[in-house]
Amino acid sequence: MNVSLKIHAALELYQKDSSCRAMGQGPLPALCRQCNFLTKSQNNPQVCPYGLYAEQLSGSAFTCPRSTNKRSWLYRILPSVCHKPFKPMDQGHLTHNWDEAEAEPSQLRWKPFEILRASEKNLDFVSGLHTLCGAGEPKSRNGIAIHIFTCNTSMINRCFYNSDGDFLMVPQQGKLLITTEFGKLLVEPNEICVIQQGMRFSVEVFGETRGYILEVYGVHFELPDLGPIGANGLANPRDFLVPVAWYEDRQVAGGYTVISKYQGKLFSAQQDFSPFNVVAWHGNYTPYKYNLDNFMAINSVAFDHADPSIFTVLTAKSARPGVALADFVIFPPRWGVANNTFRPPYYHRNCMSEFMGLIKGRYEAKEEGFQPGGGSLHCVMTPHGPDAECFEKASKARLEPERVADGTMAFMFESSFSMAVTQWGLKTSNCLDKTYYKCWEPLKSHFNPSCK
Numbered sequence: 413m414n415v416s417l418k419i420h421a422a423l424e425l426y427q428k429d430s431s432c433r434a435m436g437q438g439p440l441p442a443l444c445r446q447c448n449f450l451t452k453s454q455n456n457p458q459v460c461p462y463g464l465y466a467e468q469l470s471g472s473a474f475t476c477p478r479s480t481n482k483r484s485w486l487y488r489i490l491p492s493v494c495h496k497p498f499k500p501m502d503q504g505h506l507t508h509n510w511d512e513a514e515a516e517p518s519q520l521r522w523k524p525f526e527i528l529r530a531s532e533k534n535l536d537f538v539s540g541l542h543t544l545c546g547a548g549e550p551k552s553r554n555g556i557a558i559h560i561f562t563c564n565t566s567m568i569n570r571c572f573y574n575s576d577g578d579f580l581m582v583p584q585q586g587k588l589l590i591t592t593e594f595g596k597l598l599v600e601p602n603e604i605c606v607i608q609q610g611m612r613f614s615v616e617v618f619g620e621t622r623g624y625i626l627e628v629y630g631v632h633f634e635l636p637d638l639g640p641i642g643a644n645g646l647a648n649p650r651d652f653l654v655p656v657a658w659y660e661d662r663q664v665a666g667g668y669t670v671i672s673k674y675q676g677k678l679f680s681a682q683q684d685f686s687p688f689n690v691v692a693w694h695g696n697y698t699p700y701k702y703n704l705d706n707f708m709a710i711n712s713v714a715f716d717h718a719d720p721s722i723f724t725v726l727t728a729k730s731a732r733p734g735v736a737l738a739d740f741v742i743f744p745p746r747w748g749v750a751n752n753t754f755r756p757p758y759y760h761r762n763c764m765s766e767f768m769g770l771i772k773g774r775y776e777a778k779e780e781g782f783q784p785g786g787g788s789l790h791c792v793m794t795p796h797g798p799d800a801e802c803f804e805k806a807s808k809a810r811l812e813p814e815r816v817a818d819g820t821m822a823f824m825f826e827s828s829f830s831m832a833v834t835q836w837g838l839k840t841s842n843c844l845d846k847t848y849y850k851c852w853e854p855l856k857s858h859f860n861p862s863c864k
Contacts, residue, residue, distance in 0.1 A: 502678070543837075578633060612670065
C-alpha cells in the first residue's frame with residue numbers, strides 16, 4: 413500500500429480559509445492542488461496558463477505498475493534546470509564510508525547529542541547533519557543510513573535535495589518549518605516528515621534543534637500490510653498530510669545555493685532565483701507528515717508478548733518478502749493487560765539491526781541512562797533487553813491493567829542490514845556511553861532445580 417496514493421484530502425497548513433489554492437505573490441486566482449482547470453486535464457500543454465513551465469518529478473520508473481508508480485507534475489515560474497554546474501562542497505560529518513572505523517558488535521548507547529549554540533557556531537540543517545551508522549551503497553541504490561541533525565540557525569537562500577534516497581525525519585527538540593517545492597510543512601516533536609528522493613527543501617528553525625533521520629536508498633516508505641488485522645489499525649492513511657501549493661517569485665541577487673547529496677557526497681550549484689516557484693502541482697509523489705499520536709496501537713489482550721512489528725508505522729521493503737530494508741516502529745502510550753506475562757520488552761537476539769531513539773519521556777525497559785535526544789544500537793545478533801532494575805520490578809509486579817509509556821514516545825529504526833558505526837558516532841561526537849553494558853551486570857541467577 414502506497415502512502416501517497418492513499419492521501420485523499422489536501423492539508424490546509426498555511427491558509428486562512430478552507431479553499432485549496434496556491435499561496436504566494438501575484439494576482440493568481442485559487443488553483444486546485446490537482447490543477448484540473450489549470451491544465452484542463454492535460455499534464456503538458458503546448459503553452460501553460462500564466463506562462464508557467466510544466467516539469468515532471470518521477471519517483472519511480474515510468475514502467476512501474478500503476479499501484480507503485482510515483483510521479484507529480486509541477487507548474488513553475490522557471491524550471492529547475494536553470495542553474496550553474498554543480499561543484500563539490502565540504503560535507504562535514506555526512507558520509508557513506510562504512511569502513512572508516514572497526515566493526516563494533518557490542519551494545520552501544522549514546523547520551524543526548526550535543527547542540528551547539530549559535531554563539532559558538534552557526535549550523536543549519538545541512539551543516540548540522542552527522543552520520544551515525546549505516547550499510548549498503550547509494551550508487552547501487554541498496555542500503556540505509558541513520559543521521560543525527562543538530563542545528564541552531566535557518567537555511568538562508570539555500571536548499572537541499574537528496575539524489576540518493578528518502579529522508580524520514582524525526583524531530584526531537586524544536587520545530588521545523590520545511591519549505592518544499594510542493595508547499596510548506598510545520599513539523600513538531602512527536603511528528604515525522606518524509607521528504608522523498610529528489611525533492612528540494614529548506615529548513616527554518618526557531619532555536620536549538622535536534623532530531624533523527626532514517627535514509628533509505630532505492631525504495632520508498634509505505635504502509636505495512638495489515639494481514640489478519642484487517643482494514644483498519646496502526647497508521648491509517650487518512651492521517652498522513654501533504655502540503656498545498658505555495659510559491660515565491662523571488663530573484664536572489666547574491667545567488668541561491670542548491671545543494672545535492674549525490675552518491676553520498678555533497679555538491680552545490682548556484683542560480684539567481686528561488687527554487688520554491690511552483691504555483692500548482694498534481695500527482696502522488698509528495699512530501700508528507702504524520703502525527704504519532706494518531707497511531708492506533710494493537711497489543712496483546714490475553715497473555716504473552718506480541719512482537720514489536722505490530723508497532724510499525726512505515727516500512728521500506730526489500731526484495732525478500734517479509735524482510736524490510738528498514739522499518740520505522742514506535743512505542744506509544746497504551747494499556748498493558750496481558751495476564752501471567754512479563755510485560756516489558758523481552759530479552760532478544762535479532763537477525764535485524766535495531767537503532768532506538770527517544771523523543772520524550774522515559775522508556776519502560778531502561779528508565780535510567782536512555783535519554784531523549786540520545787540513542788542505542790543493537791546490531792545483528794547482539795543480545796539486548798531490559799536492564800536489571802526493570803527485570804526485577806516487572807517480575808514482582810502485581811498484574812493489573814496499567815498504562816504504559818504515558819508521556820513517552822520511543823521509536824526504532826530496524827533494518828535487515830548489518831550496521832557499521834562511523835568515526836563520528838564512536839569517537840568524535842563524544843556522546844558514546846561507555847558504561848552501557850553495566851546496566852545488565854546486576855542480573856542474577858534465580859535458578860532453583862527443585863522449584864517449578
